[in-house]
Each structure stands twice: as structure tokens, then as C-alpha cells.
Amino acid sequence: MHSHSEPGLSRRDLLVAGAATVAGSAATGPAHAQDAVNTSSMDTVPRAPVHAPVRFTVNGREHALELDTRTSLLDALREHLHLTGTKKGCDHGQCGACTVMVDGVRINSCLTLAVMHEGADVTTIEGLGTPDRLHAMQAAFVKHDGYQCGYCTPGQICSAVAVLDEIKAGIPSHVTADIMATPEFSVDEVRERMSGNICRCGAYSNIIEAITEVAGRAA
């Protein structure tokens, strides 16, 4: 299963190394090109994939997995546990589509390795509610049309649930006027705290309405 990746990797790496050498020569001449060759050739030594065991709980169910160490928590959820509600957007922590809760706090699941989460308690969109019993935030997103294409929605909802918890826990934000005071719910607070979740359809105003309704209901 792993053998196919070695020739693939080394061919690709040779191409990368070739490009770096050419770039190095063109920019700085032979002395500096030598550095580029050395650095690149170190990278071209094919490395075999490494697997490691990890156990964590997802939505109340324990899982024991044996994963390539490179597997992000996001890929473990989607590709290994087939929980495809959590979405891969940018895969670089910029869009928030992959937001899940780990041990009670929201994180970008694309920017963390699954093997780093031994013993963790993960909650994904599938753990918040079911089609028959929606979480209040899911119901509010439906009611207020807090989406168009829906791709960013699981991340938006997980983030929104966590945002209300963070305000309740007294965590200040960039727009909290008095940093010593207990922060209070406001539209400005929600806009700031939700800035790590991008919606390309631009459903922001409806997302704010949905979150505001849930905050009011909870208050």
C-alpha cells in the first residue's frame, strides 16, 4: 500500500530540486547555487511514510486508529472516520470550514495532527445535533437562512456555538471596550469573534441573526 508513494515522491522532489537549482543559479551564481543543490538534495532523499497509533473520542465514541503521522485531525475525521460534515476549505487555517471542538474549545482541525490528540474529546457538527433533533444553532441557521451553498456552514455553526461559550466564560475580544469587564453579547462582539469563518456566499448578516437569536434564547 505504501510502496507506490516512493517513486511518486522522488520524481516530484527531483522536479522541485531542479527548479530550485535553476532559480539559485540564475539569481546568485555558482557559489550560492551550491547551497540550493545541497538543501534540495537533502529534501530529495525519499522518506517512507510513518504510521503511529492514536486513540481519541469523537462525538462520544472512542476510536483507535493507526495513521500516517502526516494525517491532519480533519483528514482523520473525514477520510478515516467518514464524518464528512466537517469540511476542508483552504486546508491552511484561513477559512474556518474545518472548525471543530477539541476538549471544549474550537480549533482549525486542518492545522493540527491527528496523532497529537491522544485521549482528546472531539465534537464535530455530527455531534451537535441530528436531522431529527437539531441543535438550537442549527435550527436558527435554517430559520434565518444563514447560508447559501452550505459548505462553510458546519464550521460556522461549530464556531458560533463556541463563541457563545467563550463570551459566557468571560474571554475578552479585540472589540471588548473595557478589558477588565465581563464581555457581553453584542453584534460587534460576534462579528469580531467569527472573523475566522469565511463565507464566500456572503451570508454574514443572516449568520449574525441566527447567532443573536440563540444568544437571546440562552440568556
Add this chain to the structure above:
Amino acid sequence: MKPFTYERAASPAQAAAAAIQMPGAKFIAGGTNLLDLMKLQIETPAHLIDVNRLALDTIEPTQEGGLRIGALVSNTDLAADARVRRDYGVLARALLAGASGQLRNKATTAGNLLQRTRCPYFYDTDQPCNKRHPGSGCSAIGGVTRQLGVIGTSDACIATHPSDMAVALRALDATVETVKADGATRRIPVAELHRLPGDTPHVETVLEPGELITAVLLPAPVGGTQIYRKVRDRASYAFALVSVGAILQHDGTGRIALGGVAPKPWRVEEAEAELPNGPRAFTTRLMAGARPTRDNAFKVALAERTLGAVLNEARG
């Protein structure tokens, strides 16, 4: 991403020792910067040492009346700490001005200090970059430079340090505590942690191979009005064009560090004598020797105006 072996460190000293025994080893804590760079093959560690299980996630008072912040304290927890909010407001404000809620929950104190530049040419592996491939050249010089550095830069690199937190720590005269591969510990002022690029921009700190940051030490509170003002292209979740971390006293004295303008948090203590003479006099001293490009010359004027706004805010 390149394959790598993985271990969970048992102690700070063991982590530091392992880091020089395993070729190509790197520490991983929050991972929010390192994994981004590994996906792009800008970083290609052969071995990751996971330091997350080390008990370095508490904030304790020090005998000197300050705080000892464990290296693994998250940016969220640090910004929310009541003592930090009360006595080190510039730090809480700087942290909250950075990144997104999700990232602050994962990013650590030491990792924030050691994050790499967001220079677009460092990120573009098709372009020469002296940080990525020493000696290959700097694509930023003569390129699109609006976001890049105006002071402390060199002919080899004009990248900026992206951290907000580090700017506040510089104004607060914080110190980092480390453990080296041989088990020895030392303290390094944040002022001396980051190196200017010179002709070796790939060497970004004075840390030795394997040396692990275990804590950040804050001196006893100095009071004053503490402000962190960040100017950026979006109201949230964007890196600074210019930021000002300020601790201003009623007698007109103060400490000021700038972000977004240099390869490290930019502070010149001697320039602070000019603070009573207004933002222009101070900024002229602070930014003496600046070498902006056509596209980022605005940062010098923006620094002066942002400082002026901060001084006005402090006066109330």
C-alpha cells in the same frame, strides 16, 4: 507534506536532547504555523517532537512580583488571564488583535514568538528566498513590498516578524527562559531573542540547536496606560501594516515598540527620551536609518500617525 517520525516528549530537557540527536527534528506545540509551512514544504522536518504533554501550561506569580508564563499557555488563555488583563493590558490587547479565535485557542506563547514571516515570497516556493534557500536571493526586493519591512532589513531580506504578542513583550521588557540540549537553562531578553537578517536571514533567533523555550517571564507590573493599536487592511484577522504597543506614564515617559515594520519587534530605548516632544520627534529617532521601498514608504508616516493617535488616546 514530507513523511516524518513522531514522538511525545517526556520532559523539557529530554525534548531538547532529542532535538539534536535526531537529524531534521523540530518541536511541535500548537502547530498552527509549522503545519501550514509543512504542507507547503517550506518546512520539511524528518522528526517531530510533540511538546504538548509537558506541564508548561500555567501562569504563576514570580518572586520578583511578575508572572511566569508557561511556553504552552495558549494565546486565548493568556489574553483572558485576570492578572494579564489588569497589569499587562498591552499584552492582552496585542494577543486579541492577532489571528482568529480558533487559532488563538491552539497557538502557544513560545510558538507565537517563534512564528515565521508571512512574506509572500517566503511562502512562494517557486521564487528564490534567502530564508528558505540561503544564498538564492531575495525576490521581495524589487517585488511587491507593501506589507514588508522598512527598518532593520538588509540587502538579503526585507521580511517582517508577524507577531503582535512579541511587540507587547518587547515593550514590557519580558525575558524567555530556555533549556538547552545539554540540560542547561538560561534567560534571554525578548529584545535579544530575534536577530536582524544581515546576510543570514535564515537564522532568525539566538536559540541554539535543540534549545527549547520553557517560559516567558514578565517583570513586576509598571502600571501606566497600556495600549495596543494595530492598523491593518481588514478590521479583524489580518497582519499589521503598522502596530504600536505602548506603556505611557502620567509624567510623559513611556515605552513604545512597533510591529509590522521590521524583522523583529522594533524598539529603540534612546528614542523614548523624545516622547515628551511629540510623535514626530520620537518617530524620527525611532525610525532613523529606515530604508523603505516605494511601495511601503507610507509605513514611516503611518507609524508617526498611529503613535500620535495612541498618545491622544492615553491623554483621554
